[in-house]
Amino acid sequence: MIPIMEFQNRSLKGPVMKADEFDLAFSMKVREIVAKYNIEYNPEELICDDATADAVFQAGVELLADIGLLNLDTNRVIKYTLEEIESLARESYANPSKAEFGEGDDKMIIAFRTGEDTRPPTNYAGPPAVTTEEEFIPFVQSFAQEESVAGTGICPGLDKLGNIEPKSGTLSEIHVGMWEQEQLKEVLRRVGRPNMNLGLIATVSTPSATFACFRPGIREPYNTQIGIHVLPEQKITWDRLLMAHFCQDRGIHPWQSAMSMLGALCRNPQEVAVTLIANGLGQLSYGHGPTMSFFSNHLDGTYGTRQPNWAVAAAMRASERHLRLATGTCVSGIKWRQQTGMYAMAAQAVIYTACGFSYPWIAGHTGLEARMIGEIMNCTAGMDKKKANGLALKIMAKAEAMLEADGPGETKIPFGETYDMKTIKPLPEFESKLMAVKEDLARMGMPYK
Numbered sequence: 001m002i003p004i005m006e007f008q009n010r011s012l013k014g015p016v017m018k019a020d021e022f023d024l025a026f027s028m029k030v031r032e033i034v035a036k037y038n039i040e041y042n043p044e045e046l047i048c049d050d051a052t053a054d055a056v057f058q059a060g061v062e063l064l065a066d067i068g069l070l071n072l073d074t075n076r077v078i079k080y081t082l083e084e085i086e087s088l089a090r091e092s093y094a095n096p097s098k099a100e101f102g103e104g105d106d107k108m109i110i111a112f113r114t115g116e117d118t119r120p121p122t123n124y125a126g127p128p129a130v131t132t133e134e135e136f137i138p139f140v141q142s143f144a145q146e147e148s149v150a151g152t153g154i155c156p157g158l159d160k161l162g163n164i165e166p167k168s169g170t171l172s173e174i175h176v177g178m179w180e181q182e183q184l185k186e187v188l189r190r191v192g193r194p195n196m197n198l199g200l201i202a203t204v205s206t207p208s209a210t211f212a213c214f215r216p217g218i219r220e221p222y223n224t225q226i227g228i229h230v231l232p233e234q235k236i237t238w239d240r241l242l243m244a245h246f247c248q249d250r251g252i253h254p255w256q257s258a259m260s261m262l263g264a265l266c267r268n269p270q271e272v273a274v275t276l277i278a279n280g281l282g283q284l285s286y287g288h289g290p291t292m293s294f295f296s297n298h299l300d301g302t303y304g305t306r307q308p309n310w311a312v313a314a315a316m317r318a319s320e321r322h323l324r325l326a327t328g329t330c331v332s333g334i335k336w337r338q339q340t341g342m343y344a345m346a347a348q349a350v351i352y353t354a355c356g357f358s359y360p361w362i363a364g365h366t367g368l369e370a371r372m373i374g375e376i377m378n379c380t381a382g383m384d385k386k387k388a389n390g391l392a393l394k395i396m397a398k399a400e401a402m403l404e405a406d407g408p409g410e411t412k413i414p415f416g417e418t419y420d421m422k423t424i425k426p427l428p429e430f431e432s433k434l435m436a437v438k439e440d441l442a443r444m445g446m447p448y449k
Contacts, residue, residue, distance in 0.1 A: 304333015
């Protein structure tokens with residue numbers, strides 16, 4: 001691994017380049033490399049073959065070696081040699097990932113797995129997005145109380161606390177962030193899981209506010225990950241490096257997350273897949289972490305559709321074969337807390353499990369959905385790739401047909417319309433709709449245990 005302090009040197013002495021110049025160089029190079037390796041998107045092969053996965057990996061290595069990472073704070077390019085990247089990959093491959101979180105009875109493990117592994121992914125499902133003071137505890141509790149949820153990979157951020165809106169880099173960021181941490185501890189007390197991993201700190205984003213949340217009994221290395229994400233596409237800031245250094249100093253597993261937008265600098269799924277590998281390798285070079293999330297969305301913010309699913313799955317397969325990292329992603333996307341969305345998430349769970357992913361850090365948008373996604377991961381772990389691809393295609397086609405029939409409609413049903421806010425139990429109408437989806441999935445061939 002490259003020492004973290006070397007990134008300060010390269011951030012100050014690398015080639016000078018403005019962001020728009022870097023974007024142009026990146027976009028031209030990724031097109032060239034994808035064509036060179038003849039990588040093609042096949043919408044009927046959502047789980048790509050070995051040759052495609054190998055090409056995606058080699059293309060990603062070449063992209064990072066040619067382009068590097070841009071430090072937006074210095075307008076300097078962090079350059080790598082091909083030998084450095086290849087050595088990084090060999091070291092990662094030789095040490096398959098394994099990370100422990102939580103303590104005592106609440107301990108959880110995220111470990112590298114292959115698509116053939118009958119050991120299912122760890123259900124690291126957290127309640128995503130922005131919520132209100134009133135919904136905060138019930139929303140989080142709906143996940144934490146589920147036996148199959150081993151830890152909450154992410155927790156919701158607050159839109160405002162009373163009349164205080166959290167603003168990055170101000171006192172309100174810490175004020176609201178600390179209120180959230182206290183509520184999270186209350187949730188864990190209620191469900192009897194006091195040492196459960198809480199994953200990312202939601203509202204806070206700056207290093208100062210993140211570090212302020214670390215204190216005994218609140219946030220400690222055993223129950224936290226800190227985001228050190230590469231920004232789309234292949235950009236970082238001092239904040240990322242500062243938090244990576246903090247993680248290494250305190251023994252915290254960093255939250256490494258490669259994200260690429262579909263339809264922007266990356267025009268298509270194959271360019272996204274290659275860029276996810278390049279972003280992931282760059283992040284691994286300074287983060288030194290055991291986990292890596294891959295994620296992609298369309299320009300309008302939607303995800304969970306066929307193209308981003310293929311791109312993320314291809315990156316997972318490339319990592320499975322060449323890095324042996326514990327990879328994760330969101331099992332989420334279209335039509336939150338609705339039947340259409342449940343079909344789409346079921347397809348994702350089948351695809352990613354067959355591609356060797358180790359954890360979803362979002363698995364639906366209620367605890368019930370997380371439980372159902374956990375059941376799907378459990379029953380499809382080790383399924384033959386061709387069989388898994390056929391099942392996923394059947395489910396994805398159903399989701400696409402429903403989405404077309406629905407039209408734009410309501411994209412997000414409020415949490416309060418799906419769960420009783422006092423008992424924290426699914427409302428009967430919501431539960432019956434999801435159980436109908438489960439019955440239909442069984443008819444399609446989902447091998448529930």
